[in-house]
Amino acid sequence: MNPDDTATNVSGERLSFIEHKGQxxxxxxxxxxxxxxxxxxxxxxxTIVARHAPGSMLTLADFNGAEIDKKVATRMKEVLTLDxxxxxxxxxxxxxxxxxxxxxxxxSFSQRDIPTFKTREEAMDWLVQPAGK
Numbered sequence: 001m002n003p004d005d006t007a008t009n010v011s012g013e014r015l016s017f018i019e020h021k022g023q024x025x026x027x028x029x030x031x032x033x034x035x036x037x038x039x040x041x042x043x044x045x046x047t048i049v050a051r052h053a054p055g056s057m058l059t060l061a062d063f064n065g066a067e068i069d070k071k072v073a074t075r076m077k078e079v080l081t082l083d084x085x086x087x088x089x090x091x092x093x094x095x096x097x098x099x100x101x102x103x104x105x106x107x108s109f110s111q112r113d114i115p116t117f118k119t120r121e122e123a124m125d126w127l128v129q130p131a132g133k
Contacts, residue, residue, distance in 0.1 A: 064094035080110035091123035
């Protein structure tokens with residue numbers, strides 16, 4: 001199996017758009033991903049997000065059991081920075097898998113506010129609420 005096949009197989013299950021209260025959310029399921037899988041997914045995430053209108057996307061990332069090392073954190077910083085113009089709001093669930101020092105560094109580098117939630121439902125409700133709430 002070549003890396004392209006792996007990326008395709010991984011993304012088909014892990015990157016999806018769902019409707020929640022009439023709004024579309026881009027769900028990124030990093031749950032139980034290896035560091036290598038996360039790197040492959042981040043390339044596809046960057047491409048997908050860049051196809052959308054500036055300031056239009058709501059994104060939800062689930063990190064339950066994800067393997068996050070320094071290389072993953074560095075690539076995540078880069079992708080989040082490149083995606084910033086397209087994303088209206090982002091939320092993370094199960095962020096306890098992300099070492100705190102990486103989380104703070106990612107937020108600082110990408111200049112993005114990324115709140116964390118215990119459940120996907122809480123995160124989705126926050127994502128779709130009107131701005132300022």
